[in-house]
Amino acid sequence: MIHVRVQSEPLDPHREVDLLSQGNPAIGGVVSFIGLMRDSNEGDRVEHLFLEHYPGMTEKALQKIAEEAVERWQLEGCRIVHRVGEMSPCEPIVVVAVAARHRKAAFLGCEFVIDYLKTRAPFWKKETTQNGERWVDARDTDDVAERKWQDQD
């Protein structure tokens, strides 16, 4: 029901959605988020992106986030797959797929997972622009998005 994975091979978001919902006729809604590599950031064209992570901790962090989501919204399933290493524009960076009996839980669960992943899972982006390589800075809006879930309790 929960599956988390980190991989350097290209992601197949559709496969994750299929594996999530197959054979469970209690599922009424599947919400998925696909994060794609954009070709620009802060006004500069981005040619490549390199994703570093903390092997071992990454998987634990994703598992914990998925478990919290499943428990909090009584989800029927949750899959998180994140790519690491080198990638190019338009390629998927992350897929979060969440299944629930009703749609509201699926939306909340999926958004919760990606919000928490953005601030708690040990990934770092380094982008290559025409001016060379640079580490991507964390965005304050991600912290705001994360805090929202705590205020709601």
Add this chain to the structure above:
Amino acid sequence: MIHVRVQSEPLDPHREVDLLSQGNPAIGGVVSFIGLMRDSNEGDRVEHLFLEHYPGMTEKALQKIAEEAVERWQLEGCRIVHRVGEMSPCEPIVVVAVAARHRKAAFLGCEFVIDYLKTRAPFWKKETTQNGERWVDARDTDDVAERKWQDQD
């Protein structure tokens, strides 16, 4: 950028997601909702579902909802495909796929579309249980979900 469609053939949600995001490297996030036919409702096993609609009005209603979502959250794209006619458990009933530069807009746009579709697009479900056929009643929670978007203005 906007595409709406009603069809009696089985839906292919993955194709809609692909067509939405292909070739636009400004897209940072795609959120999709897949509504699946459940095998039970109100405690009864459901064998089949028949979706009636109002041809002509349906397409107009979906187009209007998609346009409102795109304008309100500056979406990069929105596709709504809804199935009509006879279907079986686990089959997709509806796919809403929304693309945006950033994830928050994609989540909001997608949830808005399905909430409005549920209360404004002229579809009606009739289910076949072991006790025969029955029309599905509208749920009050759907009205609540729709009103949320008006209160936010």
Add this chain to the structure above:
Amino acid sequence: MIDVRYFARFREELATDGEQFEAGQAETVEALLKQLRARDGAWARLLAEEQRVMIAVNQEIAERNTPLNDGDEVALFPPVTGG
């Protein structure tokens, strides 16, 4: 003429998918509903004032006080249940 169409449970219980009215017979949706209710039976029951009846005029969601004009297409149906 005004085209009136019925969908879903209404179509089944009223045993018709539509009919035509002279444009002058009903100046608003409510005036039309009032005439239909007067037929008693399923008409009175399904279209009663306290019932939830959804209305479309020319394929857009409308209200009971929406005016009707010659050539309009009016649809009456129960709350929608798609998605």
Add this chain to the structure above:
Amino acid sequence: MIDVRYFARFREELATDGEQFEAGQAETVEALLKQLRARDGAWARLLAEEQRVMIAVNQEIAERNTPLNDGDEVALFPPVTGG
């Protein structure tokens, strides 16, 4: 021993991916940070108190006052940017 690991910008600017400390040398994360800052240069700059430094102890997010024990794995890294 306590294993200390550095990631991303920290690893690059500190020019090392990790080192080991005697367990008694730092009883909390903050005590460890204080010793590292004393090295000046990139150490002082990146790990300054006003800087955002994320901490993991045994691969779970931790705080500055988290106690350290023999065998612990401590990781220091800048705010994460995945997803």
